[in-house]
Amino acid sequence: GQSLEQPSEVTAVEGAIVQINCTYQTSGFYGLSWYQQHDGGAPTFLSYNALDGLEETGRFSSFLSRSDSYGYLLLQELQMKDSASYFCAAPNSGNTPLVFGKGTRLSVIA
Amino acid sequence: GAGVSQTPSNKVTEKGKYVELRCDPISGHTALYWYRQSLGQGPEFLIYFQGTGAADDSGLPNDRFFAVRPEGSVSTLKIQRTERGDSAVYLCASSPGQGPGGYTFGSGTRLTVV
Numbered sequence: 001g002q003s004l005e006q007p008s009e010v011t012a013v014e015g016a017i018v019q020i021n022c023t024y025q026t027s028g029f030y031g032l033s034w035y036q037q038h039d040g041g042a043p044t045f046l047s048y049n050a051l052d053g054l055e056e057t058g059r060f061s062s063f064l065s066r067s068d069s070y071g072y073l074l075l076q077e078l079q080m081k082d083s084a085s086y087f088c089a090a091p092n093s094g095n096t097p098l099v100f101g102k103g104t105r106l107s108v109i110a
Numbered sequence: 111g112a113g114v115s116q117t118p119s120n121k122v123t124e125k126g127k128y129v130e131l132r133c134d135p136i137s138g139h140t141a142l143y144w145y146r147q148s149l150g151q152g153p154e155f156l157i158y159f160q161g162t163g164a165a166d167d168s169g170l171p172n173d174r175f176f177a178v179r180p181e182g183s184v185s186t187l188k189i190q191r192t193e194r195g196d197s198a199v200y201l202c203a204s205s206p207g208q209g210p211g212g213y214t215f216g217s218g219t220r221l222t223v224v
Contacts, residue, residue, distance in 0.1 A: 033212070042114075042201070043153065045212035087152050096166060097143050098213065100152035 002026050002092045004101035011107045012078055020073045020104045022088035030091045032071045033098060034062050038084045046073070046086075075106075083108045112136075114216035116202050122222045123192055131187040131219045135204030142185050143213065144177055145201040153201055159185060192223045 003025040012018040024032065031050040035043040047055055049064035049071060061074040075082055085105050089098040115134040123129050135142050140161055145153035155169040159179045167177075174192075179185040189196055199220050203213035 042215040042217045043203075043213075044215070048212060089152075097155050097158045097169075099155065100145075102152045103150075 002090055002099040004088050004090060004099065006086075006088055006101045006104045008102065009105045009107070011109060012075075014078055014080060014108055014110050016078050017074065017076050018078060018106065020075075020086050020088075020106065022071050022073075022101060024069050024071075024088070024090055026069070026090060026092070028093060029066055029069075030093065032062075032064055033089045034073045035087045035089060035100070036084050037087065037103070043087065078108050080108050080110070082106060114202055114204055114214050116200075116216035116219050118219060119217065120220045120222075122224060125192060125194060125223055127192055129189050129192055129221065131189075131200050131202075131221070133185045133187070133202030133204075133216060135183060135185070135202070136214055137183075138206070139204035139214075140182070140207055141205045142179060143203045143205075144185070144187050145203065147199045147201055147218070156187070156200075189221075192221075194223045197221055197223045 006022045033048045034046040036046050037043040047062040049062050052064055052066055054061055054063045059076045064071040085103040087100045087103045089100045091098055117132045142159040144156040147153045157177045158166040162179055162182045174190045177187045199218040201215055201218045203215045205213045
């Protein structure tokens with residue numbers, strides 16, 4: 001099955017850049033996704049990487065290296081509202097549901 | 111609708127009782143997923159529908175849990191003989207089709223079994 005590992009907590013200063021890493025173990029690979037979840041809220045889709053390299057969407061970017069079974073989410077110009085939990089997720093196979101990591105709780109401080 | 115709607119938002123029930131949780135997905139989304147999330151954990155997969163049929167129910171923890179989607183839109187998650195360990199937030203998500211494309215989640219139902 002799928003296994004995804006990410007740090008449990010990260011703290012960063014407002015205006016700075018933070019990187020949240022995710023390593024995965026899988027018998028196949030069908031893309032890596034990232035979701036954001038504020039306390040008490042629904043997970044919301046941020047990005048999806050199927051191929052190696054960097055995908056940029058505004059202040060958020062996501063990177064994938066399939067050879068290293070590794071990806072990361074990069075958040076730039078951090079704002080207080082970015083304080084949330086961030087989950088990496090991947091399916092076990094091409095048409096099966098996402099398996100989520102345990103999440104990284106990001107705290108942005110002044 | 112504009113988003114995924116889940117009702118009720120909160121449910122408190124006594125141990126041993128039966129509960130039903132409802133999910134109304136985005137109109138036209140053929141794939142529907144149920145997840146369960148405990149505090150400080152990631153969403154844990156329960157069951158996945160493609161249209162009316164359950165394509166994958168491998169995440170259901172035991173036979174007390176059952177879900178239906180009779181007309182390919184609204185889904186109901188049913189839990190019999192609830193136990194205190196069933197307490198969690200139950201999340202529903204939908205997506206346009208198969209594949210790992212972005213899921214749209216509802217705000218969840220917080221179930222508390224006392």
